[in-house]
Amino acid sequence: MPAVVIANTGDVPEFEGKITFNVIVCVVIAACGGLMFGYDIGVSGGVTAMDDFLKKFFYEVWERKQLAHENNYCKYDNQKLQLFTSSLYVAALIASFIASRTCSKYGRKPTMQLASIFFIIGVALTTFAVNIEMLIIGRLHLGLGVGFANQAVPLFLSELAPAKIRGALNISFQLFITIGILIANVVNYAVGKIHPYGFRISLGIAGVPALMLCLGSLAIHETPTSLIERKKVEEGRAVLKKIRGVDNVDHHR
Template sequence: MPAVVIANNGDVPEFEGRITFSVFVCVVIAACGGLMFGYDIGVSGGVTAMDDFLKKFFYQVWERKQEAHENNYCKYDNKKLQLFTSSLYIAALIASFLASKMCSKYGRKPTMQLASIFFIGGVALTTFAVNIEMLIIGRLLLGCGVGFANQAVPLFLSELAPAKIRGALNISFQLFITIGILVANIVNYVVGKIHPYGFRISLGIAGVPALLLCFGSLAIYETPTSLIERKKVEQGRAVLKKIRGVDNVDLEYDSIVHACEVASQITQPYHELMKRESRPPLVIAIVMQVFQQFTGINAIMFYAPVLFQTVGFGSDAALLSSVVTGLVNVLSTTVSVVLVDKVGRRALLLEACVQMLITQVWI
């Protein structure tokens, strides 16, 4: 690709560099972490709507489902089934704190590798589960993989990306999540007709992106920022030259070194966050994340087939409707990838808020 001048926002100097093939490969491999998470979001709701899965592990739910003449409202009210779905997120929450420490101490690349190993173990247990205990332990391992990947991958992408396309590359993680959801919905729809082990195929395919990340991460670079903050400065400079495709990386290298030095001088980061001048950005960051979750989109994506069934859709129709929802999600995220570095983050955020308000009032 032709050389371009990569500029940051504000008063940060311009950096030389190209959008290299190495960066492209690293981004695709790392974004498989998003594919893992997205596939698991989509596959779980699909398998819990499959009769074979319910008969094997949640027989009481299956019995109540057969007795539902008009709809399936409240037929999925089962504590063990709730544990199956929620155990992943409980494990992910706890694992994310450990992953944060590991990212800082050992680097982004090893953290992603460990995430893939957790995920492969979880896939193996859930795919070949013969009882609920195996199923739940498998879900906990999947949750650990999600927690580690969701910490390491966005950070990896942000530090690796040239400033000119940093927004697009960051969103690629979310794009791969939506692709994973869509693929899972399609797989569920296809294998839902395979009895009695269709659900095992759905659960087992989750291992594909995990294997891609596990073996692919052996070929990718650690980020220059991670290397420099861990005092491997010469390696950091060498990697920066490779991913930018130019020898003159002094400005960007000095900028990273300066940022790492400033960060290392902060001995009590949580105390700094509590200072008066830090409160506005802290509150904004937390509130935005909380409200984004409170829109309910995760519940819709996770439980889509079940939600469609509860309002009277048949099993195949519910799975097909989930495919349509996943397709819209992918297309919308693709629009964001294209526009984010052109129109900015704020414009997309405001447009999304208006769009969600209108559609939720309509629903």
């Protein structure tokens, strides 16, 4: 009979620490990246169904919408309209590869700041767009913001959260995505009857979580893991003391 080895976990020390206000603030601010993504997922579908938006940028689609009564394919079969929707995701995919290197070389915090800047530029371009080209360029910037945020925020949350509640805090990113989708649909419903600029209100509100992330990121810490990876050991130790709320952060067996 093979021997059964029972691991003795009694000698494994627990890290000292507590859930500090510092950690909560960092998590809430970082999770605004999820709010950005969720809002943009929810807002695009509602905006593309608004008559004012279609008449401004996709007049042919608006004409089809008035005539077609059988299915949505007859209304929205338009390559440029599909480009409006898909350009964000293509840019996000490409940006995620670049963001991976940025996270490693410069840190999670600068990557999140860069994400918010891209997103704010994208919001400005789409909100005040006067033609399709400006609209698509804005969507590409939004995609860059989403790609950088989706790379940096989950990593930031995982590395900053205390081990005991890491799962609960990390899931806040998904929670904020869902909240963002909900808010976007509520906003679309509320501004749908505001003519002729209701769609611009929907697109412009996307800048709120981006501004929250941009300004809030000035107050949060870089993660200890990132600092140590970049040979900033003492700075990493100092941040670890702040987020754990204790001075003893060394691993003693």
